[in-house]
Amino acid sequence: MPTEPQYVPRSQVLPLDKALEVIDALPGGGVILTKVEEVLNWGRAASVWPLTFGLACCAIEMMQAYATRFDMDRMGIIPRATPRQADCIIVAGRATIKIAPIVRRLWEQMPEPKYVISMGSCATCGGPFYYDNYSILKGIDQVIPVDVYVPGWPPRPEALIEGLLNLQDKIKKEPFLRRRIARAAAAATQA
Amino acid sequence: MALRTEELMLNMGPQHPSTHGVLRMVVTLDGENVVDVQPDIGYLHSSVEKMMENRTYLQNIALVDRGMDYLSAMANEEVWVLACERLGKIEVPERARYIRTIMLELQRISSHLIWLGTFGIDLGAFTAFLWAMRERERIMDLFESATGGRLHHVYFRIGGVFEDLPEGWTDRCEEFCDYFLDRLPEYDELLTGNPIFLARTQGVGVLPLDTAIAMGASGPVARASGLAYDVRKAHPYEVYERVEFDIPVRSEGDCYARYLVRLEEMRQSVRIIRQCLERLPAGEIRSKVAVTLRLPKGEVYARTESPRGDLGIYLVSDGADRPYRVKIRAPAFSNLYALTEMMRGWKVADVIAILGSIDIVLSDVDR
Numbered sequence: 001m002p003t004e005p006q007y008v009p010r011s012q013v014l015p016l017d018k019a020l021e022v023i024d025a026l027p028g029g030g031v032i033l034t035k036v037e038e039v040l041n042w043g044r045a046a047s048v049w050p051l052t053f054g055l056a057c058c059a060i061e062m063m064q065a066y067a068t069r070f071d072m073d074r075m076g077i078i079p080r081a082t083p084r085q086a087d088c089i090i091v092a093g094r095a096t097i098k099i100a101p102i103v104r105r106l107w108e109q110m111p112e113p114k115y116v117i118s119m120g121s122c123a124t125c126g127g128p129f130y131y132d133n134y135s136i137l138k139g140i141d142q143v144i145p146v147d148v149y150v151p152g153w154p155p156r157p158e159a160l161i162e163g164l165l166n167l168q169d170k171i172k173k174e175p176f177l178r179r180r181i182a183r184a185a186a187a188a189t190q191a
Numbered sequence: 192m193a194l195r196t197e198e199l200m201l202n203m204g205p206q207h208p209s210t211h212g213v214l215r216m217v218v219t220l221d222g223e224n225v226v227d228v229q230p231d232i233g234y235l236h237s238s239v240e241k242m243m244e245n246r247t248y249l250q251n252i253a254l255v256d257r258g259m260d261y262l263s264a265m266a267n268e269e270v271w272v273l274a275c276e277r278l279g280k281i282e283v284p285e286r287a288r289y290i291r292t293i294m295l296e297l298q299r300i301s302s303h304l305i306w307l308g309t310f311g312i313d314l315g316a317f318t319a320f321l322w323a324m325r326e327r328e329r330i331m332d333l334f335e336s337a338t339g340g341r342l343h344h345v346y347f348r349i350g351g352v353f354e355d356l357p358e359g360w361t362d363r364c365e366e367f368c369d370y371f372l373d374r375l376p377e378y379d380e381l382l383t384g385n386p387i388f389l390a391r392t393q394g395v396g397v398l399p400l401d402t403a404i405a406m407g408a409s410g411p412v413a414r415a416s417g418l419a420y421d422v423r424k425a426h427p428y429e430v431y432e433r434v435e436f437d438i439p440v441r442s443e444g445d446c447y448a449r450y451l452v453r454l455e456e457m458r459q460s461v462r463i464i465r466q467c468l469e470r471l472p473a474g475e476i477r478s479k480v481a482v483t484l485r486l487p488k489g490e491v492y493a494r495t496e497s498p499r500g501d502l503g504i505y506l507v508s509d510g511a512d513r514p515y516r517v518k519i520r521a522p523a524f525s526n527l528y529a530l531t532e533m534m535r536g537w538k539v540a541d542v543i544a545i546l547g548s549i550d551i552v553l554s555d556v557d558r
Contacts, residue, residue, distance in 0.1 A: 053206050055213060056235060056554055057261035057342055060305065064331075067308075067324035083206075099213055099234045102205055128257065132245050135238045153257075154342055 017184035020177055037177045044176070045168040046076040048115070051086035053106065056093025058120040058154040065157035077164055083109040088167065089144075090160070094122035094129055095137045107144045113176070117163050118146045120154045127153060198226060201539070205234050211309060211546070212553035214527075220539060228534045228542070230527055236557040243517045248275050248349060248484045251514070256343040259519060260555035262305055265291075265298040266497035268347040273428055274493035274506040275349045279486045284475040287351035292429045293364065293467045294337075294346065295495075296460040300371070301330040302498035303453045306550040310450070311382065313547035314391050319381055326374055329367055336360060349484060351477025361468050368461050368468075375458065382450070392446035396533040396545035399444060406532065407525035410500025411452045412549050416444035422496035434466045446548035453550070485512050499523050499550055523555035 023029040054062060065072050066079055080086040083106045095103055107116065118140050121127035126138035140146065147170060150163035204215040213234035219227040239258030243251050255267040269291060276283060283291075304323040311319025331341045336357055338344035346353050382388045398408065403416040413420060421438045423431040439455035441448035486508040494503040500522030507516040526549045533545050 051206075057257060059212070060262065060342060063305075063308075064324060064328070068321050069325065069328045094235070094237060096234060096236055098236070099205060102234075106206055122257075128254065129237055129242070133238050133242055135236045156341060 017180055020181050021184065024178075024181055033177055037175065038172075041172045041174055041176055044113075045171040048075075048077050048088050048164060048167065048171070049080045049086050050077060050088040050090045050117070050164075051083050051106065051110070052079040052081050053089060053103075054092050055095055055099065056122065058092035058123070061154050061157055062090060062092045062119065062160060065160045070157040070161060072161060072164065075161075075164065075168070083107075084111065086110055087113065088115045088117065090117045090119050091123040091140045091144075091146075092119045093154075094120075094127065095140050095143075096135050097137055098135075100137050100140075100143050103140065104143045113174075115147045115167055115171070116140075116144050117148045117150060117160075117167060119150045119160060119163070120152055122153070124149050124151070196221065203542070204231075211551050214546075214551065214553055214556075216542070216546075218534075218539065218542060223538050223540075225534050225537050225539060225542060228531050230530065232527070232553070232556050234557065235553045237554070239558050240517050240519060243514055245513065247513050248486065249482060251517075252347065252349075253343075253345045256345060258554070259521070259558060260497060260499060260502070260523065260552045261342065262302045262552050263298050263498045264343045265294050265346065266495060266502060268344070269295055269429075270493055270495045270497070270502050270504045272347045272349050273495060274491050274504045275484070275486060277493055278489055278491040278506060278508055279349070279484065281350045281480060282478050283351055284478060285472050286355075286474045287476045288429045289467050289471045290352050290356060290476065291347060292431065292434070293464050293471075294334075294344075294352075295429070296463045296467075297330050297333060297364075299460045299498045300457050301327050301334075303457050303550075304330075306453060306498075307378065310547040310550075313543050314388060316382065316385070316388065319378070322374070322377065322381070326371060329370065333360070333364055333367060336363075348477055348480070350480040351475070353477075355476050361471065364464065365468055368465055372458070372461055375454070378454065383454075389447065391541075391544050392450060392548070394443075395446045395541050396537060396548060397444045398529055398533050400442075402532050403444070403529060406529040408500070408529040409522050409525060410496070410498070411449055411456065412500065412526045412529065414439065415441045415448035415452045417442040422494050422501055426494060428493075428495060430467065431463075433470075434463050436463050446544050449548045449550075483512050485510060486514075494520070497522055499552065499555060500526060519558055521555045521558060523550075523552050527551060527556055 024033055089107055118124045123140045126136050129136035130138060148163045148167045150159050152159050199220045201218040201220055203218055205213040215231040217229040218225055237258050246254060252268055255271045256264040259267040304327040308320035308323035335341050337360055338346040398416045400417045403413045403418060419438055419440045436459045439452045441452055488508060488510040490507045492503060492505045494501060502522050503520035505518040506514055509515040530549060534542055
């Protein structure tokens, strides 16, 4: 007789997290952790892979930023076509209320850690479509958390590159490993 | 006993690397063959037509740039100011007409270059994208020095253009024409004679002439099916009646024909630009038009040939300082509905090639 498959929750605490906790507790372990973190963050910052997802006019400037003359590849920024391989989503252009759930789902499909760049004033706050408009979402930050806002209508490719460099700075300063320890500790207390 | 087969529903988009924006296509498949395609649009609906009723005639120039077809902002400005000028019977100085024509043709080249690049990516030729963007960047420089904007210019005004061309601009434009004509044979080498490209496009997605007319297709899509119709020739505006150019027409109606038509159109655009630069008269660039312009009561329909086809605006005025009603006839919308006819019977891999060949801009479809 077939039975209902039972839902078995996977453990949230990895052996790596345990090891990190032990290192952190050692005398001088904090210094080791910080140095390892710096190296890891340096690597992560130099390989930001954004999702190719163009909504409106800003997408054309985004394409131009990937292409000849601006060439974002030289900063390790390589576009990926699927959210499963991307760690950054550039919301390029105005988002309608119809597309908002899809942007949210794309963001949810991306693996952690993930970042969001809101490109242009339309994505940031609705821009010119703020007043007397029934179809445009007034800011993508109502749906997904935004890390970097790039102003412009649409922003120049240089502005987008500046935004991505700011994101790289942000990644470099992130307490990446300590956040894992804290999350593991929180999961342990919850269980 | 025959095997029973079932049809499969495949959802393409809205996030798909080759949907050129946010188009969702519900494709019904029988094995690998396309049985039916239902485009689902509206993911970029910006309610521009409604918003235009609340803005003055001058403010709307900035809105049509973004709200309509964003790859050809100048063409949108042109059709809007043309409608206003026809209703208000506003004269445009000769110099402004020539400048507008030059800008419109530069815009046509830049829009076709984006199409060429993305079509190359769709078919796996990444080099075409990089090369097309390289040429386009030079046009962007020309635009930027004349108008201040790269993508959205807000350059045309009712009764003329915003500012005169900067010093040395005509020389740089001439230089670009030479440079671009040098580069075009490179595309022929890269794509036109490429066996993979030919296999993916030749004979694929045929749109017969009668279907093209019935579906209201226009622009390069209709011209590739054998319809020798161009608004620039049929209903000339600006200075198109005074310059010499040919309309490229092909009779095959497949993806390859659409590619060849657009490539030839770029050559013709260069021809128009050169003639305009030669004859560019001196003088005023804008006639006196009040900022709070009030158009007389009435209605008008203006049409132009945008890079995508027959772009029209139907404008109704009740005598106030803003339009009473605006209806936009978008070429990409009609071309999208010819798409279903083109795709039926082809393999799922050809769907990408066919969609890429009609040069769709979702902002133009949804408005």
